[in-house]
Amino acid sequence: MNDTPFADAALRYAESGLTVLPLCPPDHAGCSTSHRGRCTKPGKVPLVNWSRIREVGASQDAIGRWARRWRDLEPLPGACGQLALFAGDRR
Numbered sequence: 244m245n246d247t248p249f250a251d252a253a254l255r256y257a258e259s260g261l262t263v264l265p266l267c268p269p270d271h272a273g274c275s276t277s278h279r280g281r282c283t284k285p286g287k288v289p290l291v292n293w294s295r296i297r298e299v300g301a302s303q304d305a306i307g308r309w310a311r312r313w314r315d316l317e318p319l320p321g322a323c324g325q326l327a328l329f330a331g332d333r334r
């Protein structure tokens with residue numbers, strides 16, 4: 244079911260205690276119109292409710308949903324602190 248590179252990596256990170264956070268892709272492929280309208284830093288803005296994820300972490304269900312919705316998410320090198328960051332890799 245979670246057969247994207249993002250899902251595999253994200254589940255591993257989540258199991259090891261890192262907080263997984265998907266960021267919008269630089270070209271906003273697959274992003275909602277409302278995100279496009281309010282986003283001022285393409286490629287660097289969380290696609291999900293970040294304050295909630297910070298509190299409770301990303302569940303396996305959530306990671307599965309994100310993997311289906313944004314199929315091009317790739318791990319960003321150099322996760323910061325307890326964060327594992329993912330973003331779309333299209334340029």
Ligand SMILES: [Zn+2]
Nearest residue numbers: 267282285288
């Ligand atoms: Zn954005």
